[in-house]
Amino acid sequence: MIQENGKVVDVNSQGVWVETVKQSACASCAAKNGCGQKLLASVGQGKRFIFRVNNPDNLSVITDDDVLIGIEEGAFLKATVFMYLIPLIGLFAGAVISDALGFSEGWMILISFSSLLVGFLLVRFGSYSLFRSYKYQPTLMKVI
Numbered sequence: 001m002i003q004e005n006g007k008v009v010d011v012n013s014q015g016v017w018v019e020t021v022k023q024s025a026c027a028s029c030a031a032k033n034g035c036g037q038k039l040l041a042s043v044g045q046g047k048r049f050i051f052r053v054n055n056p057d058n059l060s061v062i063t064d065d066d067v068l069i070g071i072e073e074g075a076f077l078k079a080t081v082f083m084y085l086i087p088l089i090g091l092f093a094g095a096v097i098s099d100a101l102g103f104s105e106g107w108m109i110l111i112s113f114s115s116l117l118v119g120f121l122l123v124r125f126g127s128y129s130l131f132r133s134y135k136y137q138p139t140l141m142k143v144i
Contacts, residue, residue, distance in 0.1 A: 066144040090119030
């Protein structure tokens with residue numbers, strides 16, 4: 001289970017709304033200043049996110065409660081694979097198919113990037129039905 005601390009900002013008929021703050025793992029990393037990732041991580045650090053979380057155990061929460069939220073690793077991994085692999089498969093499929101059909105290099109590039117775009121569109125519109133499932137949404141674990 002991937003877990004994150006948050007603060008309840010609203011409880012209404014739609015559900016429990018929680019705010020989290022993006023943290024960088026660079027402070028606990030042994031490489032510290034020797035890694036170029038620290039600069040990229042610092043760009044979004046401190047950014048606040050507010051989103052609705054599921055409360056399947058009907059935990060009693062009020063505004064300003066500190067809570068622990070989580071999402072299953074398997075669901076996170078499946079969502080990640082879906083979002084990254086579908087467009088990539090489209091890109092390579094477009095290249096292989098256009099090469100097999102004997103298209104010139106210019107057409108092959110155009111078809112490959114068109115297939116990549118189709119992959120992005122599949123992810124964009126396919127994710128609506130797939131990720132409405134509760135297992136792909138954060139869940140309220142406990143009140144801290």
